[in-house]
Amino acid sequence: MMHFVDVCALQDIPNGKHRAFVIEGVSILIFRINNEVHALENRCTHLDFPLQGGRQIGSTIVCRKHGARFDICTGKAVVGPAVDPVRRFEARIHHGRVEVQPGKTVVRHLFRKAI
Ligand code: FES
Structure with missing residues (x-):
């Protein structure tokens, strides 16, 4: 059964920013956009470079x-050279805490880009 993992307090992530956490062995970025949180694997699908520290522009990360x-x-x-989506995980705010379902990938890689 899938479970949510407590990650941090919502206030630990400033609005419009992200933080990286290793959750059950996976490096995951938690993004805060207003009062929503989103979770993506910390790995660019172009050449596996960490996305952490990339510029956030609106609801995108570079x-x-x-x-x-x-x-x-x-x-x-949405802009190349990457083509494949980044793995996304369920994330939610629960009683002021950020929680993630690390085992549940919302978007899977359907194929790998040839390097
Ligand atoms: S490794 Fe991210 S764009 Fe190339």
Whole structure:
């Protein structure tokens, strides 16, 4: 059965920012956009560079390596060179705490991009 893992207090993530956590062995970025949270794997699907520290522009994050941009809400690559979506996880706010379902990938890689 899938379970939510307590990650941090909502106030630990400033609005419009993200923080990285290792949750059950997976590096996951938690993004806060107003009073919503979203969780993506901390890995660009272009060449596996960490997305942590990338510039957040609205509801997108830019990879620092080659500039691919991903939709934080869906994980979809919206600007290349990345094509595949980033894995996305269920995330929620529960009593002022951020919780993630690390075992439940919302969007899966259907195929790997040839390098
Ligand atoms: S590794 Fe992210 S755009 Fe190339």
